[in-house]
Amino acid sequence: MIAHDFDYHAPRSLADALALLGQADAAVLGGGTWLVPNMTYGRQRPSAVVDIRRLGLDAIEIAGDIVVGAGVTYRQVLQSEALRAKLPLLAMMAGQVTGGPQIVGQATLGGSACYANPSSDVPACLVALDATLRLASRTGHREVKAADFYTGAFQTTRRPDEMLTHMVFAPPPGGAGCGYHKLKFSTGSWPIVTAACIAVAATDGGPRHRLAVGGANAVPVLLEIDGRDPDEAVAARLPSLISQEWSDEFAGAGYRRQVAPAIASRALRQARGAR
Amino acid sequence: MSRPSIDLALRLDHRDVVAHVDGRALLIEAIRDLGARSARIGCLTGDCGACTVLLDGQPVKSCLVLAAAADGREVVTLEGSASAIAETVRRAFIAKKGFQCGYCTSGMILVAIDLLEAFATPTEADIRSAISGNLCRCTGYDDIVSAIADAAEQLSAKAATRESPEIF
Ligand SMILES: Cc1cc2nc3c(=O)[nH]c(=O)nc-3n(C[C@@H](O)[C@@H](O)[C@H](O)COP(=O)(O)OP(=O)(O)OC[C@H]3O[C@@H](n4cnc5c(N)ncnc54)[C@H](O)[C@@H]3O)c2cc1C
Ligand code: FES
Numbered sequence: 001m002i003a004h005d006f007d008y009h010a011p012r013s014l015a016d017a018l019a020l021l022g023q024a025d026a027a028v029l030g031g032g033t034w035l036v037p038n039m040t041y042g043r044q045r046p047s048a049v050v051d052i053r054r055l056g057l058d059a060i061e062i063a064g065d066i067v068v069g070a071g072v073t074y075r076q077v078l079q080s081e082a083l084r085a086k087l088p089l090l091a092m093m094a095g096q097v098t099g100g101p102q103i104v105g106q107a108t109l110g111g112s113a114c115y116a117n118p119s120s121d122v123p124a125c126l127v128a129l130d131a132t133l134r135l136a137s138r139t140g141h142r143e144v145k146a147a148d149f150y151t152g153a154f155q156t157t158r159r160p161d162e163m164l165t166h167m168v169f170a171p172p173p174g175g176a177g178c179g180y181h182k183l184k185f186s187t188g189s190w191p192i193v194t195a196a197c198i199a200v201a202a203t204d205g206g207p208r209h210r211l212a213v214g215g216a217n218a219v220p221v222l223l224e225i226d227g228r229d230p231d232e233a234v235a236a237r238l239p240s241l242i243s244q245e246w247s248d249e250f251a252g253a254g255y256r257r258q259v260a261p262a263i264a265s266r267a268l269r270q271a272r273g274a275r
Numbered sequence: 276m277s278r279p280s281i282d283l284a285l286r287l288d289h290r291d292v293v294a295h296v297d298g299r300a301l302l303i304e305a306i307r308d309l310g311a312r313s314a315r316i317g318c319l320t321g322d323c324g325a326c327t328v329l330l331d332g333q334p335v336k337s338c339l340v341l342a343a344a345a346d347g348r349e350v351v352t353l354e355g356s357a358s359a360i361a362e363t364v365r366r367a368f369i370a371k372k373g374f375q376c377g378y379c380t381s382g383m384i385l386v387a388i389d390l391l392e393a394f395a396t397p398t399e400a401d402i403r404s405a406i407s408g409n410l411c412r413c414t415g416y417d418d419i420v421s422a423i424a425d426a427a428e429q430l431s432a433k434a435a436t437r438e439s440p441e442i443f
């Protein structure tokens with residue numbers, strides 16, 4: 001039983017939802033896989049919960065840009081052949097989410113994007129794919145690049161009255177390869193370091209790589225690397241970009257910085273191989 | 276002190292129920308109070324899967340769902356699972372000793388049914404992945420996996436007989 005009183009709303013229009021979010025202390029409910037246990041254990045105590053499930057934010061639209069609703073679950077990502085073909089990185093990521101088929105079907109990409117847990121899979125993927133996040137509030141809409149969205153552990157530029165409605169991706173150029181690698185200590189445990197990479201063939205000087213490392217730092221770390229021997233560049237540049245190293249009970253200070261280049265190199269290799 | 280309560284109308288194990296529940300309740304708490312006791316409360320963090328039920332046909336961990344969010348929806352627990360697949364999985368758990376204390380069993384059987392409804396011939400890896408969100412504190416995983424594999428085999432054998440032309 002949740003200890004505090006709160007109002008539950010499942011509005012049918014975005015305007016109603018945004019009006020409710022304008023009240024103090026309201027929280028958006030996506031799949032609830034974080035919010036609900038946080039409320040059960042008293043870590044989040046919103047006075048109102050605004051459920052997005054009737055807002056139609058669970059669609060994947062592919063027409064030029066790829067628009068993924070905030071309420072899309074990992075299962076929907078895995079089941080959409082069109083999305084898998086356009087953004088295989090998202091499917092690779094979703095295929096490695098733990099917690100069983102229940103979590104895969106319940107948890108949303110938008111929830112993970114907004115929670116900004118350094119150990120989550122979604123944020124670094126959004127940064128690697130250069131996603132644009134659409135935020136809506138009573139006072140208007142705005143778009144933020146994923147790389148600018150994350151400001152600290154569990155912190156984003158989202159205001160409390162704003163809802164993430166969609167994540168928008170430009171399709172990677174034809175022939176682009178992608179890789180996703182994560183280090184974890186057991187099958188079901190939280191990732192220690194994740195690395196997501198997109199490799200695009202260039203006419204001269206070898207492929208261009210866009211690499212985002214998650215888990216290692218308070219916010220995802222972005223590296224853009226050109227050339228045929230990117231491993232050296234990763235080893236040289238990545239450790240110093242980890243300026244707010246994340247550490248927890250799974251891996252103490254210094255560990256993630258040390259292993260991050262090896263994990264990043266594996267994602268790079270996979271991205272080049274898959275091209 | 277009186278707490279704000281809500282009216283909840285849902286279909287629980289194929290019965291329409293209308294109940295007055297505490298607005299702070301989790302779905303697992305509401306359905307257990309309504310008599311569906313096969314779903315269990317374990318961790319309330321989403322980790323153990325003992326609270327697994329089908330919500331509108333999808334397996335969910337019902338400790339992660341607010342009771343209020345289930346209004347107008349359909350919940351099926353192990354007690355309401357009566358298909359041939361469900362029956363076969365249940366018997367296979369007994370035959371293969373797929374449980375010790377039994378606390379995790381209803382969740383395990385529900386995810387197994389969900390798996391076998393989607394894939395008639397799962398590999399061992401498919402089975403392990405299907406139960407990866409369910410913890411057995413007695414750690415009897417091998418027997419659970421072999422019970423599910425056994426159920427899959429029995430169901431495919433039955434399907435093969437059904438498909439044979441002599442039946443018609
Ligand atoms: C057993 C288990 C295993 C897990 N395994 C993994 C894993 O392998 N990898 C991983 O990355 N994560 C994992 N998770 C964490 C998982 O809960 C998140 O990844 C999930 O995607 C969160 O989504 P949600 O929809 O459930 O979020 P919610 O709980 O609904 O919301 C999370 C937070 O974001 C806010 N929010 C939600 N949607 C919006 C929105 N549209 N706009 C604004 N704010 C919003 C909420 O208010 C809340 O603060 C696991 C969780 C469990 C319980
Ligand atoms: S009680 Fe719901 S997952 Fe453990």
Ligand code: FES
Pocket residue numbers: 373374375376377378379380410411412413414415
């Ligand atoms: S049989 Fe005891 S928890 Fe699984």
